[in-house]
Structures are given as C-alpha cells and as structure tokens.
Amino acid sequence: MTFDDLLLPRVSPAEAAELASLASGPVLLPGDEGYDAECRTYNLNVPLEPALVVGAADAADVQAAVRFAARQGRPVSVKTTGHQQVRPARGGVLISTRRMKGIAVDAGRRRARVEAGVIWQEVMDQAAKVGLAPMSGSAPLVGVTGYTLGGGLSPVFGRSQGYAADHVRSLEVVTADGELRHVTPDNDPELFWCLLGGKGNFGVVTALEFDLFPVTSFYGGGIYFPGERLAEVLHTWRIWQADMPEEMSSSVAVQRLPPLPALPEPLRGAFVVHVRFAYLGPSVEGERLIAPVRAAAPALIDTVEETPCTAVGALHMDPPTPMPYYDRTTLLRAFPAEAADRLIELLGPGSDSPLASVEIRMLGGALDREPEVPNAVSSRGLPFVLFGFGVGASERGEFLSAELEEVMNAMEPWADRRRMVNFLSTEEATDSERLSEVYGVERYRRLTAAKKAYDPTNMFRENHNIPPG
Template identity: 55%
Template sequence: MATDTDFQQLAEEVDGPVLRPTDPGYDAECFTYNLLTPLRPVVAVGATSPGDVQAAIRFAARFGLAVAIRGGGHMQPYTAQDALLVTLDRLSGVTVDVDRATARVTGAARWSEVIDATTPYGLAPMSGSSTTVAVIGYALGGGQSPIFGRPHGYASDHVRSFDIVTADAQLRTVSAEAEPELFAALRGGKGNFGVVTAMEIALFRVTSVFAGGIYFPASQIKEVLHTWRDWAARLPKQATTSVAIQNLPPIDEYPEVLHGSHVVHVRYAYLGPAATGRALLEPMRGVGTRLLDTIAQQPYREAAALHNDPVGPIPYQDRSLGLAALPDEALETLVGLTGLGSGSLLASIELRALGGALDRVPARPDFVPSRGLPYQLFAFGVGDGALIPVLHDQLERLFAAMRPWADLKHRRMLNFLSPEEALDPHTLSEVYGADNYDRLLAIKQRFDPHTMFRMNHTVRPRQA
C-alpha cells in the first residue's frame, strides 16, 4: 500500500496535480458527465504530458492499482474504485495539417475544438452526434457520425495513428505500419490497452451540409415512425438519418415551441447537392404537422449539432440494442411503450438507421463489431432520487419488449453500452463475437497482462 511519502514522490515526478480524496480540488478533478456514476479514485493525476501519464502508470504498477482514464464529455470510466485516475483535460489540443487534410488531436479535446480548428481551412472532422464528447474515446469505440457515417464509414476507419502509453509505461506510436495488431485493437477496443494521449485523423473538404431536424408532436408518433422506416430504407448512402421519441425539458437550449414537449425528432443529413437532399426529404416533410423544421444548407459547425444532445452533466441511465429489422409489430410495440398515454418518462428513445459505408469492410483490420447491423436502438432516462428505480424499470420493460427483433449476432455499437454491459465479459463476448473477443483478449494479454485497464469495456477471460 502506498504511503504519504510515495504519493509525495509521485507529485514531484509529474507536472500536473496529484490529488487524493482529502485534497482541495479532488472533487473537481474527478467530475463526471453522468452524475449517477461519480468517481472516487485512490488518487487522481491531472496529466499535462505523456511523461505524466507514464509516471502515473509506473506508480499504479508498483502498487497494484487499476488505471481509469477520463477524457472529455461522455468519455469517462464507469468506476474508479480503488484505482488511479488519469485525467487528460490539460493535455488537450488540436493541430491541423491543411495540405494533408489531417488533424492531430491530443488529450481530452472535444469535437467542438476540432471543428473550431478546421473550419477556417474549409475542412471538417467526422464528429459524432454530440460536439462536446471527447474525440479519442469516441474513435476508440468506432464512432458513427450523423453526417459522414453512411457515406464514409466509422470514424475509426479514418484514424491514421495513435500515441498510447501501455501498461509497461512505454509511449508507443501505433499505426497500420507500426504495431499493426495493436492498431487494429485500438479501433474498436475502447480503453483496454492503455492511455491514448494523441491521435491523427483524416479530415474532409466539406464546409456546409444539407442537414437538421424536424420535430413532430407525439400525437403523430405512429405515422412518423412508419413513414421514417420506409423512407430511410430507400435513401442512398450519401444520406444519414435517425429518429427519436423525446420528452424535452423546458430549458433555453430548445426553442419555446419545444419546451416541455413530447415529440418525435427526425434527424437528417445529406452529403451532396442541397437540391438532391431536399428532394429526398419530401416524404418526411409531407407527414402531418411540423412543430419545427431546421433542415437546410448550413455551415458544418451548425450542422454537426443536429441531434441537439444535452451538453451539460446530467444524472442518467441508458440501454441499447442492435435490431435486425423493424416490422410493423416492432414499431407498434415502441409506440405503445413511449407514445401518448404510455406514461413514459424516458428523455429519449432513438433509432439510428445504419448501412451504407458503415457496413463496408475496412481497408485495415479492426474490431468494430457493428458492421452489417441495420438499426441501433438507444434510450436514456434523466433523473435521480426517487426517479432512479422508475426510469430503470421503464428502460428494462422497453428493451425486453423490443428483444424479439434483436440482431441475432448480438451486434451493437460499443459507445452505447451501459456500464453493467461494458464491464461484463460475457456481454462483450456476445457483442464482439467469440472469435474476435478471443483475438482481442490475446492482444490484451500481450500489452496488459495484469489487466491494469479494467474500468471500462473490459476484455478479460470470461470465467473472471
């Protein structure tokens, strides 16, 4: 067990703060996006450089501590109990190479920071549905962009290299040419193999997009869902769409017409001429009454926020399921559990239509398990105190009811796994498939033989 002297020596070895539970600043260092999963590590190290990360890992190895990693936004470990927590905010940065159309992203940099850095050069990154999420953690789980996903595949397909500190405290630059096995594992392997301190990604020469959303009243859920399913199935791969049944809070982030409303939100992006995107959209614009329609040609900076995801810390629970199909019975089940009169308190129940380049075999091997999946279902509820068991029960009922249409191969998007699922080797084995899980485990045992990194999406022997 580490002594006060040992912690003091660690503090002298790193440039960033080293904070224990009784130290001022500890709570702020350990903040989380999900207020229901607070982090209480043995010690938190605010890394300012890869050298700080190396020192933290050497300390953890010396005293047998697990290492948890907190990036930015949603990218947090599910627990840091009895662990050393490395935070990466002070290491954040973005450097753009205009000629090569790439960006080097470091630490906990968010997508908003990359967008700010690339926009002046007429370039855009493959950002996710939330611009406040950390870029590196997003790409480690694959990353499905609501604009570039169906046209260009997963974000991890467009990663050129990673800088990672592994469990032996070595800083490695990993690419398709250097350590190709580890490079494959990092693209889809989440936080299993070390602390990724930097990543180089490809950018796209895009300045504006025909994109946005249409909000319909909850009274039209049935008609909207049936129309959306049939319409989405006919879209070319240049178009990406999702639909969400939402109970919106009365906050200033939403226009007044949506305050406290029960709505259906259709999201849409077309990567091509606006006139073509507009013509493809007509079937959805012809449905019922539109409360708000924001779909237009707009700068990428605005288009990237088309999902209108929550931006601040909230107390939430979530669940996800990959769906093989959406027959009428599945949609009727969804309407019955989430529509008017259902009593649903869930903040959002989302269906993402996948396909297109998201099904494409990558040029380099990886471990993204959701290729070939037609739909991703994701839902979350916001609330604490007495609402916690209520929301839990509603999520459980919803996903039990939708399970008859689940993907038979158990495929799901890694970034949507709940804490209980991500920490369960049996669930992860199902999601990856037994063969890929065993391959990941072999790589894990090579680079992290003592399972130092076990706080998030943990690959470990199934009997453990």
Template identity: 55%
Template structure:
C-alpha cells in the first residue's frame, strides 16, 4: 500500500516532481529529506497521513513555512500544511481563527482592517502556528500582553493515534497546557484560534548609529531600557551589513548599531521616551515614525528571502556594564567578528506574568535575551557555529538555563539542553508526551521524549 491509497491529496517521493518544493527550507543549511511527503489540504488529509505513517511504524514530521527546521526527517512521513490557509477574523469577539499554513502578515492585514492586532513577531513572513507553539515573542505587544501562547483559545490538531482533537482550557486541558510552549511534540496542529487586541497603530521603527559609537549606545541603552513603561519595547543589535544595493546607502557594507523601538501610545509621548537614545550618539538613519500596526516588520527588518545561516541565543540574568564590555569585546569596533548581528532584547513586563490559563512557556522571569546570527553555507559551519558557541561561553557568567523555545537554536536542540530550558516544567511535558505520543512519533522538533 502507498500513501496515495489512503490520502486524497498530493503525495511526493524523493526524485519526483514537486518533492523539492514541498521540502523547501528557509535555511538551506537545514534541508528536509523525508521518505515521503503528504501535501495536506484538509485536516482529514493530515489524519490520514498520520495513520498511514503509524501503520508502517514511521515517524511524522511537519512543515508549514519552514522557518525552524531542526532535523532532516529522512525516515519520516513529512506532512506539509502550507495549503491550510484559512484566516477568519471575528471583529465582535476580537478573535482570529487560522489554518496551520498561515503566515503572520496575512493575519496582520486582515485584522488591521478592523483596527485589531495579533501578538505577532518581528518577522511577519513566519508561520503563525510554529511561532505560537514556541511561545511567540512580539516586538510590540509582548511587554504589555505577554506571549502569543498566553492568548490562544483553541487548538485543533491530529495526535499520534491519527485522531482529530480539539484542545481548550476545558477540553484536553493538559494537552492544551503542553501545546502552548511545547512546540511540535504533541501532534500536527491544523488550526488555531486566538485573541486580537484594539491596536491600529504604533510609534516605532529603527535608529541606526555608527558602529564606532557602539560603547556609548549600548551603555545608554542598558540604563534607558529598564525605565520604559510596559507599552514600550526595545532591542539593540550590533550589525555588520553586507554591501547590498537593496540596503539604504548609509547601511551598505557598514558596521552599525540598530536600535529597535515600539510604543503603543501617542507619537509625542513616544518621541519623549526615545529622546535619551537619540542623544546617545549621531543617528545615521532614522526610520522611526507613526505606523499602521500591520507594518511591524519595519521594526527589525528581518530577511524575507531564504538565506543559509547559523544562529544561537542566550538568556541573560542581567545587562550591566560588565555584560556590555563583554559584548564589545566579542563584536564591537575593531573586532574581527564574522557575525552579521548580535542582538539584545529587553523582556520583562507581562512576559514575566503567568497567564490566566497557564501554559508551558518556560522563559518567564528572563529579563534579557541575546541572539547571534551568522550568514554562511555548510562549508562555513564549523567556523560560524564555533564563533556562536564562543559567544555563548563568554556570556555564561550571566546566563540563565531557562530559554524561550523558539530561541533554542543550533546545538541547543540536544535533549539535555531542551530539558534545561524547560526546567521544572520538563517532567510534566514528558508525562503529557507519554499520554498522547508514547512512541515518540513527533520527534523532529526540539524533542521531549515520553516519560519512562
């Protein structure tokens, strides 16, 4: 029997037309090479694909927008969910229901028509479901409202037995807890419903400073960021940009400090809050302004095209003068640093508070997050991954073990590091895994094996 005998949608095997397109990965350094691909068009297709896999003792992998591929899934049935593209906004209830293949920009645009906003991330091209299952850190709403996972109302999924289930606070409450923060360990999500919020605009964007002034900017930022109200969010990144024609002339091939800022109040109040940073050093490019909420991608200006890259992240307990000094030593002026960027995000606010319906997001109480990004293919993996590991090692004196799941990158997907990232929540997640996936069918994400 073949998948086409049981599944009424596209089925692709290695070497066949369409296989490579279904196995697309946003990061070519992490390709997908499954034994067979099922291109699901409905939740029933997903269920049939899982049943086919289980009847043959094959594991199951999932791919929607491929922004966070961890393993190649060579022996697996890969279920692609990009065709599950429904977006429905209920203006009266202030909710959105989305299919598993939906990207944040689609929700931003649809909700924005009604002056509503989701807790979307810095890269609107990223898929809604994967981002939310990993917690979901917003550059605009996070500090005032918490993680995206905190505001999910309903999750529709197919579990390892091939059954379609609905998880809510009332139905399958343990599964609902684990899904929100536990990534893809518990099934194939086919749809999700979550809250929207009455924000039509924000004041924000980026300020770029000369890299030569990195010390002044970082020290000013470390004193300024803790003074911000919860409806303001900021991060700062040391960037060594390539000489690409698409970049504005002041940034082309330049070493700069990119300050990111977003505020939910008036432009006048936003400018008052931003004034200390404008005074920290000369600004070479000012992209801050009053913007419609669907334009949140203009804050970080993350890449939208696939690019081979390596990345890593560290949670920090503090961001004091010693940490600034270490970052300057690692990536400051005059340093031969191969990273495209080294970023610090200020968290806090509602990100520290448990939501009304608790979930498995393990990073509450983490005040700062450092993220490193390097561009390069497999041939440069040892050098770039080694440098990212060096950054992590140098920051270890200030590091915290708890991590935001979507920032478990590179070697951090190893089981011992995943266990450390979840801390006390890990055993409960493993128990839920044992109940819903005792054979560890879904093991190609940041895997949490079932409890013994």
C-alpha cells in the first residue's frame, strides 16, 4: 500500500452498481451484507479493508474487476483462503476467488486443472479416487493457486519431486490490461517463468494445470517428545537427516501448545518437540530409517504409520482456524551442532519462550535441482528452512516480533539472504529492499523488468509486491 492509496476516494454506489451489472458474482461495498465475510483473513492481525470486493464466479468477473480498477487507478489484491494477505488493501479492489471451484482430473495424463478458488483438500480427494496425489503443502485448507505461485513446498513429495511450481504445465491469468491469457512455456516463456515463484505480481491467475503422482499413501506421521528432551531429540535429528534418501522428508518443531480440549491430554498446554516424517517407500524400510530418532527419547504420542495422501494435514497439524500471529523465517546454509545448541538455549527448558512454534524443515534432493522448464523459485541449493511464529493480537506485536527476531538473528552465522516466498512474514513481503535479497540480484532484476512490461502501474502491489524496474 502506498500513501496515495489512502487518498483514493470511496467507490460510489453507482460505480459499484455499474460493475455489478457486468459480473455474475457479488460486488460489495463496506457495510454491505457479505463484505466482512469476503474480507476475513487467516491472520487476524492483517484485516482487509478494501474500497470494493468482487466475489468472482469466473474469469470474466476477474477481467471486469481488473478493468474497473485500472480505470479508477486502484490497486488490486487477490484472496482465496486469506492465508497470505499482507496489506489491508485500503482504497483498492479485492478479488475473492473462493467461488471458482472447478476441478478436472485427467487420470490418463496424470494432471489436474483447477480454478483459482480450489483448496488442496479438494484436489487430494478428487485425485485419490483415481489413485493419484498432488504436491500439496502441510495445510490442506490452503488455496492451491497462491501456494503454487510462491513455489510450493510439499512435506511429502518435495525432496523427491521438487517444488509444486516445477510441475505446472499451464496457467490462465488476467493481466493488468484486463486480458485473459493462456500461458505456457512455449507461448509466453517469460511470463510463465515469472508467475511461478513471483507470487501474485503479474496478474490474477484464474486456473492452472499441473502434474499428479501415482501415489496413494506414504509411511509417515509425527512423534511428540517432551520438550525437556529437546537437546537429545534435536541433535539426534540433526545428525540423522544428513544420511536420508530423497524419498524421506522430515521436520522438527519446538512447540508450546495451547490448552485446547481438541488436543489429546498429553499435548494439551504442553511444551513438546514434534518430529514429522514422510517416506515414499515400503513401511518396513521407513520404520527402519526413523528408528534412531524414535529412540532419542520416550515419546508422548507416536502417530507414524502408513498414511493415505488425503490425510497429509495430520503431519504438521497446522491450526485450521484463523488466529492472530506474527512470524519470521530464514533459510540456512548449514545446521551444525553450534546452531542446534543456540536454538536449544533460546527455546528449550527454562527459556520461557513465548513462541508457539519454531520449526526447521530439511530441504535438498530434488528441491535443489532446476526443473526441465525453469521458473523464478529462488531457494534452491539451501538445505534447511527455519520458520517461527507467536500467537497474539496487535498489542503483543512488538514483543513477539522481538522474540522472533532474536531467534532469526541467532541463526545469522548459518543463514542465507534468500528466502522462501511463501514463508515471508507481512513485514518481509512488503519490504522492496529485502525482496531483492529474497530472490537474489539477477533473478530480482529479471522480475522487475517483467513487472514493468506486464504491470507498469504496479496494480498488483497489495499482496507480495515486486515493483516495476
């Protein structure tokens, strides 16, 4: 959001009515019934207050909304589930895509075409009917499109297949000129490259087609250890993960869980270390591979077993309902004993850390390899991503942000300046200077040049913003 956005006049009822005559979905002004529901976000600390909401029912509605915004000089933000909203969108047009629910699974070609409002659980359920699975993330209620445009890190398929963006075949996108384009590596290689990894900077993606995989289950789940055994578990995991095949994915999280009745008694309000596994191979081999971590300490709960791909959400147990939170992330070039010891000092027993979760995910394998058709994903070649969040409303924002910064700063000796776009916090995603580090100089230069060509007025600046070069 710029200062000029705050000075934009309100959209008049007559202007809204004119747009509504062109759209099949609802067009809503502040105060209208349904406006608040369309603006709800996953992070309650990032409320949306757009001048106008268009509840797009199809690509034509998206075109009408973009053309309206262009005539009025308004920014455009896009929302499916609201997980990655980073600005309040004041003065702008919010396009809500949650009504765009088309899913077509082609079993013979092992592909799916999905519209912009589809969430991963819906794709998983459809694909499973024909023995296939998508490269969904850790949260099954996240929108497919935003996740994929940011790269898309699968906790099951990532290390063996790469990023979700690596397996996209085509996209349908409404650009700033209001045109609906079918984008492939052949007909527009530059826009294809930019869209996959460039997040929502180059238009509103209304549909995308991507690969599915002939997998129905994996050996996986989580083991919860007492937080007091953090040192033994973290050091065991750190050594163990270095020798794992690409078919094994894993992460470890230091968590202080809320006292929710939905949690089983050993976890309710507990301080725990949660180690997650997903192995794409025989269960007996997976059991053998994870045995050293299983033996690191007595477990509170062990859920590792043969698991259907439709239940991938059970791996990380991401909170399904909105909450107020602050988060930070970094990528690590290494995770030596010294780094583990520093995390134990900051997060372990006696630290009184207020953070709900700090996790480290192993990367590597196919995540390091450039795909057959290159894209803008910037995190290849780095073996770990560290992500943390603290739960609290805005009055705790300064305190929680400082705690998160302390953890990230402590990892600075092993950190890289690049970041995973999908993991960027609100502050990181809106800092243009930091974004040049997120992507690296050459990649960022290419993205800004493309932004100038496809969105010269920076209409798409309200989500993750790359300004025109």
